[in-house]
Amino acid sequence: MENLFCKNTGKALTALCVMAVTLFTGCGYNENTQAKTNSNTATEDHLKDEEDVITNDERSTENMLKLFINDEEMQVIWEENESVEALKNLAEDKPIIIDMSMYGDFEQVGSIGQSIPRNDKQMTTSAGDIVLYSGNQLVVFYGSNSWAYTKLGHIENTSAEEMKKRLGSGDVNVTISITE
Known part of the structure; x- marks a missing residue:
């Protein structure tokens, strides 16, 4: 009986470890993906702001x-x-x-x-x-x-x-x- 309990506990611990690794890895992946997405969006916004500055500078000298x-x-x-x-x-x-x-x-x-x-x-x-x-x-x-x-x-x-x-x-x- 004790042997059966150890086998089931071992399987349960293995399953728990696999779930924990999947859970943490999945969340980390999602956070990294979200961080990369936010970083890309910030970079795109910064580039757009630079384009706006160029446009405003051009506007300040052209047809004013x-x-x-x-x-x-x-x-x-x-x-x-x-x-x-x-x-x-x-x-x-x-x-x-x-x-x-x-x-x-x-x-x-x-x-x-x-x-x-x-x-x-x-x-x-x-x-x-x-x-x-x-x-x-x-x-x-x-x-x-x-x-x-x-x-x-x-x-x-x-x-x-x-x-x-x-x-x-x-x-x-x-x-x-x-x-x-």
């Missing part, structure tokens, strides 16, 4: 809008929206030249010559903001105002004082063109 105030180029961070795309399309044939007029001692405003798509939102502007008003008016701020506009961009690296000096002492011309 330039804005000039009285023939002085301003550094503008343009929004990515339908209105800016429409301005780009208008400027492809020839530069858009806008005669601006002072208004309210905080902005210069002028007609772009036609209506373009707009997505007005209530906002408070600050010096350097460039917005679309009523779908056909370009506004450049040297002060602040609260109204519903479509934001087009912002003039960077220029203080509020410099904007007031540049825009607050008479009418100006604004030219919007495309970099070639």
Whole structure:
């Protein structure tokens, strides 16, 4: 009887060991496969991010809008929206030249010559903001105002004082063109 018990215990232990090895090896394989899959996905995401950076760099030099105030180029961070795309399309044939007029001692405003798509939102502007008003008016701020506009961009690296000096002492011309 004791011999039978030992044989059955031996078989049971052997079976248990085989199951344990299979269980641990199988899980390890799954974890390794999952780790490799995650690693591959991370690598693919990283490569995609690098492609996006290249695309964004190319976009920054190709077909970008330039804005000039009285023939002085301003550094503008343009929004990515339908209105800016429409301005780009208008400027492809020839530069858009806008005669601006002072208004309210905080902005210069002028007609772009036609209506373009707009997505007005209530906002408070600050010096350097460039917005679309009523779908056909370009506004450049040297002060602040609260109204519903479509934001087009912002003039960077220029203080509020410099904007007031540049825009607050008479009418100006604004030219919007495309970099070639």
